[in-house]
Amino acid sequence: GIQVEQSPPDLILQEGANSTLRCNFSDSVNNLQWFHQNPWGQLINLFYIPSGTKQNGRLSATTVATERYSLLYISSSQTTDSGVYFCAVESWVDSSYKLIFGSGTRLLVRP
Amino acid sequence: EPEVTQTPSHQVTQMGQEVILRCVPISNHLYFYWYRQILGQKVEFLVSFYNNEISEKSEIFDDQFSVERPDGSNFTLKIRSTKLEDSAMYFCASSESGGEDNEQFFGPGTRLTVL
Numbered sequence: 202g203i204q205v206e207q208s209p210p211d212l213i214l215q216e217g218a219n220s221t222l223r224c225n226f227s228d229s230v231n232n233l234q235w236f237h238q239n240p241w242g243q244l245i246n247l248f249y250i251p252s253g254t255k256q257n258g259r260l261s262a263t264t265v266a267t268e269r270y271s272l273l274y275i276s277s278s279q280t281t282d283s284g285v286y287f288c289a290v291e292s293w294v295d296s297s298y299k300l301i302f303g304s305g306t307r308l309l310v311r312p
Numbered sequence: 313e314p315e316v317t318q319t320p321s322h323q324v325t326q327m328g329q330e331v332i333l334r335c336v337p338i339s340n341h342l343y344f345y346w347y348r349q350i351l352g353q354k355v356e357f358l359v360s361f362y363n364n365e366i367s368e369k370s371e372i373f374d375d376q377f378s379v380e381r382p383d384g385s386n387f388t389l390k391i392r393s394t395k396l397e398d399s400a401m402y403f404c405a406s407s408e409s410g411g412e413d414n415e416q417f418f419g420p421g422t423r424l425t426v427l
Contacts, residue, residue: 232414242401242421244355249415287355291414297368298343298410299357 203228203292207303214278214310222273222306224288232291233264234300235273239284247273247286278310314338316419318404324425325394333389333422335404344387345405345416346379348372355403361387362410394426 204227214220224233235247248255248262250271255262259278264271275282285307289300317336325331337344346358360367361379378390387406391398401423405416 232416234415236418242349242423244403244418244421246415246417289355298360298407298414299345299368299370300347300355300405300416301357302355304354 203230203290203301205288205290205301205303207286207288207306209306210304211307212309214308216278216280216310216312218278218310219274219276220278220308222275222286222288222308224271224273224290224303226269226271226288226290228269228292230266230269230290230292232300233271234289235262235271236287236289237282237284238287238305244287275308278308280310280312283308283310316404316406316417318402318419318422320422321420322423322425324427327396327426328393331391331394331424333391333402333404333424335387335389335419336385337387337404337406338408338417339385341406341408341417343367343407343410343414343416344379344381345407346389347403347405347418348400349403349421350397350400358389358402367410391424394424396426399424399426 206225237245250264252266261274285305287305289302344361349355359369401421404419407416
């Protein structure tokens with residue numbers, strides 16, 4: 202099955218700093234989503250981005266499907282951005298509608 | 313904005329007991345899913361459900377698990393005889409369609425603790 206790898210596994214930032222999180226996947230995908238898991242464990246949809254670039258406030262994401270990676274950019278980070286960021290993909294190859302999650306990037310933003 | 317809801321938010325049970333986790337998907341969505349996340353680990357797919365039947369299930373989803381859509385709004389996950397290793401966060405998700413444009417929306421989760 203498809204493999205999803207996220208980097209870095211852990212990231213510590215000072216408030217106000219920018220960061221880039223990466224998601225690599227091993228095969229063609231028809232769906233890619235980014236989530237933020239908050240300290241209460243809730244999964245918050247950030248982006249549905251199988252290809253192209255999207256922006257939402259201080260967050261933006263780019264997926265280059267032909268090169269099998271996606272990037273999540275966080276600008277001017279705030280302490281409330283802390284948590285775990287997951288990339289999840291759904292694969293044409295598997296012909297299934299399940300999301301395969303990466304292991305996540307754990308972000309801590311210090312005041 | 314429509315959202316997926318789940319109840320209860322936290323369930324504590326004794327090993328061997330049956331539990332039912334409940335979900336109300338977004339009303340015009342046709343595909344429903346359960347995922348679980350053991351503490352500190354990644355989120356794992358359990359089962360997908362469409363047109364009143366299971367579309368796909370993972371190897372985790374053994375005979376102890378079942379899903380049901382008992383009415384037009386609820387979607388439930390039943391664990392017949394809970395084990396310690398079933399302790400996890402369980403997420404319900406729904407999507408409008410399958411295939412392309414298949415954004416899945418997740419509920420807030422039910423934290424299951426098996427003692």
